[in-house]
Amino acid sequence: MKMLRKLLSAILFVLLCICVFGGFTVPADPGEGLVVVYCNDGRILYLSADAAKDYSDSTDWSEDFLEVTCDIWNTAGDNRLIFKSKLPFYKAEGWSDDLRAVTVKMKNTDGKEKDVFKDKTEEYQQKGWTFVSAAKPAAKATGSFTDTTPSVALTFDDGPNPSTTNRLLTILERENVKATFFMLGNRAQSGADCIRRMQALGMELGSHTYDHTQLTKLGEAALADQIEKTNAAIMNAAGEAPTLMRPPYGSYNAAVKAAAGVPIVLWSLDSLDWKSRNADAVYQKVLAEVRDGSVILFHDIYDTSVDATERLIPALKDRGYEMVTVSELARRKGKTLSPGEVFSQG
Numbered sequence: 001m002k003m004l005r006k007l008l009s010a011i012l013f014v015l016l017c018i019c020v021f022g023g024f025t026v027p028a029d030p031g032e033g034l035v036v037v038y039c040n041d042g043r044i045l046y047l048s049a050d051a052a053k054d055y056s057d058s059t060d061w062s063e064d065f066l067e068v069t070c071d072i073w074n075t076a077g078d079n080r081l082i083f084k085s086k087l088p089f090y091k092a093e094g095w096s097d098d099l100r101a102v103t104v105k106m107k108n109t110d111g112k113e114k115d116v117f118k119d120k121t122e123e124y125q126q127k128g129w130t131f132v133s134a135a136k137p138a139a140k141a142t143g144s145f146t147d148t149t150p151s152v153a154l155t156f157d158d159g160p161n162p163s164t165t166n167r168l169l170t171i172l173e174r175e176n177v178k179a180t181f182f183m184l185g186n187r188a189q190s191g192a193d194c195i196r197r198m199q200a201l202g203m204e205l206g207s208h209t210y211d212h213t214q215l216t217k218l219g220e221a222a223l224a225d226q227i228e229k230t231n232a233a234i235m236n237a238a239g240e241a242p243t244l245m246r247p248p249y250g251s252y253n254a255a256v257k258a259a260a261g262v263p264i265v266l267w268s269l270d271s272l273d274w275k276s277r278n279a280d281a282v283y284q285k286v287l288a289e290v291r292d293g294s295v296i297l298f299h300d301i302y303d304t305s306v307d308a309t310e311r312l313i314p315a316l317k318d319r320g321y322e323m324v325t326v327s328e329l330a331r332r333k334g335k336t337l338s339p340g341e342v343f344s345q346g
């Protein structure tokens, strides 16, 4: 693909030279000390290296042809390399720079999956291919499946910690993203303002026990105490009790399920932020493992986790994911959350 793009770039470059310079060929070497700068509308400038650098830094023009162009496809599967400034015109004609917008996932009887251009699905159906999402209409028939948007839930444990949690909330607010917080009861008083802010921003409030005790090691009374004290502490701060519970270490048994009183939420993707304490490692791990329905585990008590989230949100949006609360994720995936039931992915 890269080779093909390079080849296409070279051909386009020659064609452009012919257009721009009225059919006169231009020497491939623009001259002593000069470099070629590409504008995003297809114009070419010859500039001194210093001026070229200024232009590249201060505009979206570039010395790299590939930076001002992009690949686009239509639903018939045609592919073109165009200047980015032309993208809106092409989009109006049904082209897209995102393959997912013009294809659908299909599979054959061996279970092999393929992204098929939308105009070609009938052809594939005749050959026995079916839509990968074919199971979804059945779920829809039950009335619970209402949304096919790729969705994930960002979840944050062990807070609130005013400095890091507030930083995170500012990012979530700016990005208009909803998340779920599993909080410790013994941090609810000092973090009361954070909790009220979460509530005002439409975040989901969950319990993570009073003091991060492993619940499976507790007797009945101590178990009930952990749950009730946390509910009361969050209720005091927000005026509403947590609607979900995540047991520390993901550790639960029948007694925990019976005592929870709310759905139990685990996770399907551990960012390992508590272990790496490295924003880049967290970012890479999540992007490598994320999929539709992921419940992603972070801890809002580390600055590195907040840094990673700040980078992840636009990257996930780019990949087509919407970030929603756990309850909303479950609703979208047609799963019912009920007290004591365990949910770990959509």
Ligand code: NI
Pocket: 157, 158, 208, 212, 248, 249
């Ligand atoms: Ni925890």
